[in-house]
Structures are given as C-alpha cells and as structure tokens.
Amino acid sequence: MNTKLKARSILKLLNKAYGRPKPFRRSEPTDELVRTVLSQNTNDRNSLAAFAVLKKNFQDWDALLKTNTHQIARLIKHAGLADIKAKRIRAALKEIKRREGRISLRRLKSLSIENSLGYLRSLNGVGPKTAACVLLFSFGRPVMPVDTHIFRVAKRLGLIDKKIDIEEAQEVLTDFTLRRGRLRRPSPEKTMNLIYEFHLGIIEHGRRTCKAHNLLCGTCVLYDLCRFKDKGHYKRTTR
Template sequence: MGTIHPLEAQAYFERKYGFVEWVKRYSPMDELLFTVLSQNTTDLNSAKAFQNLINAFGTPEGIARQSVQSIANQIRVAGLGNIKSVRIKKILAEIKRQVGSYDISFLSDIGTENAKKWLRSLDGVGPKTAAVVLCFAFGMPVMAVDTHVYRVSKRLGWIDSKISVEKAHDELESIIAPENRYQLHVYLITHGRKICKAIKPKCEECILVKKCPSSLIRS
C-alpha cells in the first residue's frame, strides 16, 4: 500500500478535527523557558512548572538571579529538575551575554534558518525546542517534531522508520510545504493522541485507514 501525501492527509484531518488557526502562546522568551521545561514530560506538568517559575520569580531577569537549587525547587513537577535548572541558568546567561538582555524577539528579523541556528547554538536547545519556539512564538513555518508527530509520520511512511527524531525535523520540512507545517504539526499531535496511539492504535477509527501503509486493517 502506498502512502498518502501530506497535503491530502491535511485535508482529511481538517474535515475530522476542524480548521486550525495559529495563535501565539507565549512571548518568545517565555516560550523558550516553557519548552525547555516540557522536555521529557507532559504538557500539564510543564505548564505547572512554568507557572511556578513565574509566580516565584516573575521574569526571566528574576529567574536568572536565582540559584540553580532555587529554580530546581520550583520546577520539580516537570521532572529532571536538577538538570533543567542548570540548563535554564546556562541558556539565560548565554542570551544575556550575546544579546545584552533577555529579549529574543530579534529572531523575527534574521530569517527562519538563521533563527534556527541561533537557538540550536544554545546549550540544551535542540531541533524540537528551537522549532517549537519559532512556531508558537513567532509563527515561523517550521515543523516541530514531538513524539506524536514522529510516530504518526513514520507510520504514514513520510520518514524512514530508523531516522532519528532530530533528523526528522529537516526531513519532514523537505516534504511539507511551509504554509502547511503548523496545521500538520497540530493535526498529527491530535491524531496521535486520539487515534494513532503508540500502543494499540485505533486503526478501525482512523480516517486514513485505507491509505496508511502501516494500517492493521487490510481490505
């Protein structure tokens, strides 16, 4: 069975889940902090940890003044608190060193590829974190790949089953048009959570069942 083209899949998803419109989530700096906290945890836990940080310290400047231990105490709910607190301190220090402040809004003026490279140069910021910040804070046409996007894309045959999640970002961008990346990112996450689950996918309920090369249902 052949695979379905991303644009065709998007049309199916839109009929199933409705049209997705881009909405800015946080300021660029807050989005970066939130996304670092979201690494290897759930959205609910990362949201709690982020709110704890803001409630306790107020701003990136306030967070930067704290000790690693003080930050770790506020973000334990997100897991890996001792690691993420060090990461946050290093990121804030490097941004202050390079920019002179904690404002990264300048990324909107240097182009998508340069913005990616700049973010990825920060210790603790990989392809996913960079893509999420650029997508949700700036509305840039990048493809953020989380566990759901990664799994569903492999099952649909859009990326090789053995490709790393890091390399999947560039691979998916090579086959998905810029104007479709945000919508497909959201749709693939939604579909992965509701239907194309890691264990026991609900192929019998999938709108792509007849076009998916990994379908467990054969006609």
C-alpha cells in the same frame, strides 16, 4: 497518491477528526523557549503548571537568573526531570543575556531560518524541537517542530524514512506540509498556519489514535493512507 495530494488529504482528515486548532497566537520567544524545555518528557498539563509557577514567582527572567538551580528545580517539580530542566533553562537564559546584553531573542527576527536554528541550537540544552517551537510559535517561521508523537506517526504513515533523525524529519515534514500550500501560492501567514495545523493535528492523532502501543487502526481516519496499518493490535473489521 502524489505527495501534494497526500499532504492535503491528511490535513483535511485530521481537521475533520479532531477539529481545527484554535487560531495561532504568537508567544514571547524566551517564554516559548522556557515552556518548551519544561515540556520535554512530560504532558502539557504538568509543563504548563510548572511554567505558571515560574511566571508567578519571577517578575521576569532576570529574576530567575538571580535564583540558584536548586530553588528553580523545586518550583518546577511538576514537570519532572526538574534538576536537568532547571539547569537547562538557567544556562540558556544566561547565555542569551551574555550574547545580547539582555534576555531577548528579538535579534532572530532579522536572521534566516538556518541561522536562527543555529543560534538556538548553540544554547546549552536546546534541542531541535525547542528551537523549531521558538521559530514557529514566536516568529511564525515555517519550521515543523517534531516531537515523539510526530516522529512516530510520520514514520508509520511513510512520510519520513525510518532511519532519519529528528532534525532531518523537521526538514522533510516542513517541505511535505508546504506542498499542500503551494496549490494556491499561500501568504507567509497561511504557510505558518499550515505547519501549525499539521503539527497540532498529528500530535493529537498520536495521542488519541496512533499511540505508541495499542494503536487504534480500526477507527483511524488515516487508515487508507497508511503503510503501517494493522501492524498494531486492532484491525479494521468493516471496510
């Protein structure tokens, strides 16, 4: 099967299995940055709870900068790795303020995707996934954020080489997803939605079916497209 057809089939099957994600709503860029740092190595429930606590306790991010790291860590303990995350959030926001004169990432609007990624990656504690999340969810730029679920599932499906790193995977998977869209010359909005749906669909698949251990190949909707099938514990019994 060629790449274009494979991309189209995967997206269609994921949407059918898990439902189409809720419509895309852009988030405020610095909020997205903070939320994504909080989401590192924990689940959505814990990271969103920690984000809500920060929003409740600080009128704005300037107020957070006036608070010491230890106090911030206490507030975000739900999210785990609280000391590290508090340090990263504080350092990133402080650096943005130093560069921009205020805590705002609006300037990224006028930069290319490469320069925007470079800007975000140069902030202390901001990795490729966080940078990509800010660009996709806040600016609607076509960049695929790759988390551990997407990295694992994409390797098993043979969409990325086993040896590439997360940064390279972001590029390959963005290109892979957009091939599906080139069928009908999509608008920027449609392009962004393709990335968004693929991102959420693969994460859901990684959480529910193509798990790190005990993967459920026997009930997998992507079985026929997968190179890794049946290497887990469960084989499909009826074909």
